[in-house]
Amino acid sequence: MKNKKEKDFIGSIPKWAWLLLSLLTALVVWYFLSVNPKTGRTFKPLMEVLASAKVMYGRGVLLKDIGSSLISAIGGFACGFLLAVPIAFLMAWYRPVRFIVEPWIQFIRNIPPLAYVPLVVLSVGVGRTPQIIVICLSTFLVMTITIFQGVINVDETLIKAARVLGANDSVILVKVIFPATTPFIVTAIRLGISTALTTLIAAESTGAICGLGMRIKALANSYETAPMLLYIIIVGIIGMLAEKILKYFERKLTSWQEKREI
Amino acid sequence: MAREERNIKVKIDQVKKVYNGRTGEMVALNGVSLDIADNEFVCVVGPSGCGKSTLLNIIAGLLEPTDGAVYVDERKVVGTGVERGVVFQQYALFPWLTVKKNVEFGLKLKGLSKDEIEETAMKYIRMVDLEKFTNAYPKELSGGMKQRVAIARAYAVNPEVLLMDEPFGALDAQTRTQLQSELLKTWEEERKTCFFITHDVEEAIILAQRVVIMSARPGRIKEIVDIDIPYPRTQETRMDPRFIELKTHIWSQVYQEYLEVRK
Numbered sequence: 173m174k175n176k177k178e179k180d181f182i183g184s185i186p187k188w189a190w191l192l193l194s195l196l197t198a199l200v201v202w203y204f205l206s207v208n209p210k211t212g213r214t215f216k217p218l219m220e221v222l223a224s225a226k227v228m229y230g231r232g233v234l235l236k237d238i239g240s241s242l243i244s245a246i247g248g249f250a251c252g253f254l255l256a257v258p259i260a261f262l263m264a265w266y267r268p269v270r271f272i273v274e275p276w277i278q279f280i281r282n283i284p285p286l287a288y289v290p291l292v293v294l295s296v297g298v299g300r301t302p303q304i305i306v307i308c309l310s311t312f313l314v315m316t317i318t319i320f321q322g323v324i325n326v327d328e329t330l331i332k333a334a335r336v337l338g339a340n341d342s343v344i345l346v347k348v349i350f351p352a353t354t355p356f357i358v359t360a361i362r363l364g365i366s367t368a369l370t371t372l373i374a375a376e377s378t379g380a381i382c383g384l385g386m387r388i389k390a391l392a393n394s395y396e397t398a399p400m401l402l403y404i405i406i407v408g409i410i411g412m413l414a415e416k417i418l419k420y421f422e423r424k425l426t427s428w429q430e431k432r433e434i
Numbered sequence: 435m436a437r438e439e440r441n442i443k444v445k446i447d448q449v450k451k452v453y454n455g456r457t458g459e460m461v462a463l464n465g466v467s468l469d470i471a472d473n474e475f476v477c478v479v480g481p482s483g484c485g486k487s488t489l490l491n492i493i494a495g496l497l498e499p500t501d502g503a504v505y506v507d508e509r510k511v512v513g514t515g516v517e518r519g520v521v522f523q524q525y526a527l528f529p530w531l532t533v534k535k536n537v538e539f540g541l542k543l544k545g546l547s548k549d550e551i552e553e554t555a556m557k558y559i560r561m562v563d564l565e566k567f568t569n570a571y572p573k574e575l576s577g578g579m580k581q582r583v584a585i586a587r588a589y590a591v592n593p594e595v596l597l598m599d600e601p602f603g604a605l606d607a608q609t610r611t612q613l614q615s616e617l618l619k620t621w622e623e624e625r626k627t628c629f630f631i632t633h634d635v636e637e638a639i640i641l642a643q644r645v646v647i648m649s650a651r652p653g654r655i656k657e658i659v660d661i662d663i664p665y666p667r668t669q670e671t672r673m674d675p676r677f678i679e680l681k682t683h684i685w686s687q688v689y690q691e692y693l694e695v696r697k
Contacts, residue, residue, distance in 0.1 A: 332496055333526035337540030337591060338516045347539075351530045428530040430573040 216398040224399040233382060238406065241384040244300065244375055245368040248307025252364060255308070256315035257357070261345075263316070264323035274320075281313045285374035298379035306375040311367045315360040322356020323349060355426045358418065365414045369407055443627040444470040444493065444595060448502035451488050461652035462488045465502070468646060468655060470595075473625040477642035479635055479684065481692040485653025486631045490599050493629060494520050506595060516540065519593030523600040525580040527572040533559060533583050534568045540591035558586035561620065578609035585617070595627045602637065611669060614640055622665060635685045639677060640667055647687050650694040659684055 205215040228234040263270040292302045376385035391400040451463040462485040491497040495514040504511040537555040562582035602610040638645045649656040
């Protein structure tokens with residue numbers, strides 16, 4: 173335990189000030205990376221990186237890349253989520269489903285998506301489809317495991333309590349298990365979003381003609397590190413924005429939870 | 435006593451329960467028979483692992499007996515039913531619902547009209563003195579308040595038999611005493627058949643008309659003690675010589691069983 177005085181001092185600084193401090197620290201680190209001759213070749217000064225936005229916009233690819241990646245990420249994530257929810261519930265509800273499906277999930281889960289990209293491309297060809305399939309698969313795996321854990325962790329006495337109050341199986345599913353699982357579903361969505369973004373490069377190495385992941389590779393090949401860094405930053409910002417939106421819904425959906433005050 | 439003339443509400447008939455665990459068969463209950471009269475208050479005491487909770491779960495219909503059966507109003511118990519309400523030790527409130535919504539849970543399943551649901555829920559929230567917390571979530575309530583909500587929720591669906599599994603076991607002594615008085619008051623106003631499990635001998639005597647002492651594994655009924663102390667019982671009842679006499683007797687019986695378990 174830290175002493176109280178120090179805690180009060182930390183607590184007295186507003187959140188936005190901490191955020192600013194965090195950003196400033198990052199900029200200082202960046203500055204040193206850019207002036208260090210060993211790392212300066214790739215870590216171009218911040219202003220140059222920001223200016224490259226104009227260059228990429230001028231080439232007519234910036235918005236196209238962002239748009240394309242968003243479509244793949246959101247499409248793949250949505251497919252993954254729509255598959256994960258029913259399958260996770262089925263796995264928890266019917267043990268045979270669990271015994272058959274769970275080993276598959278554990279098996280595929282640890283294979284890096286890049287490894288099965290060629291398989292997908294050879295099966296369905298190039299274009300949007302393979303990108304969505306790769307993201308769908310990777311997000312599905314992580315979300316299924318998480319939601320499944322949530323369903324089997326539902327407090328048995330809550331189910332009993334509902335049953336003695338007259339609830340049948342379908343009422344218990346909708347009115348007890350589903351709401352009790354929402355915190356896990358929110359966590360699954362959080363993991364799913366980050367998986368969708370981290371899988372972008374793999375997904376767009378299926379011969380995509382545009383996209384953030386595809387462009388990062390292309391820019392690396394042509395040693396254009398300033399726009400490459402810009403693209404990396406864009407991926408990070410998209411992730412943070414998605415997290416902000418999710419936080420908003422999380423507060424609305426799971427405020428009933430007993431949480432430890434931090 | 436007048437009990438013989440009253441109707442039998444719950445008939446527990448030669449109930450046996452065997453669990454098949456990894457370590458082999460475990461007989462939790464063996465040949466338990468008990469008749470509970472209409473509106474009677476029965477407490478069950480016994481050492482941990484004597485099968486009291488198993489028996490309650492069988493009456494509730496949450497567990498099936500291996501042998502024997504339970505009858506409520508001469509109808510054999512198969513599965514749960516709203517005529518048998520349960521209050522659990524761990525409160526079992528739905529944390530995502532407010533106090534009011536928790537109490538309304540069973541009412542909504544009964545298919546009552548909106549006004550009836552609202553009216554009944556509020557009546558029982560008032561009964562447990564929680565109007566101020568109507569829209570609070572369980573996380574905002576103390577243990578005693580949570581258990582009050584659970585009792586209101588059980589009462590709201592108007593069960594004929596109320597099964598309580600150590601409902602005050604997790605509460606501090608003061609809250610526990612308070613809730614015992616409240617429960618007695620409610621029972622005297624709105625008579626229901628109560629089957630109450632506890633490991634607290636004093637609690638059993640202050641509440642019950644009969645105390646059932648269960649023996650250690652395999653669980654059987656060891657003795658049934660009539661509590662011939664008239665209602666209304668108050669906290670002063672605890673000083674009554676008869677109370678102390680009964681307490682000494684029951685306590686020594688339970689302790690003997692406790693020592694059996696230790697062997």
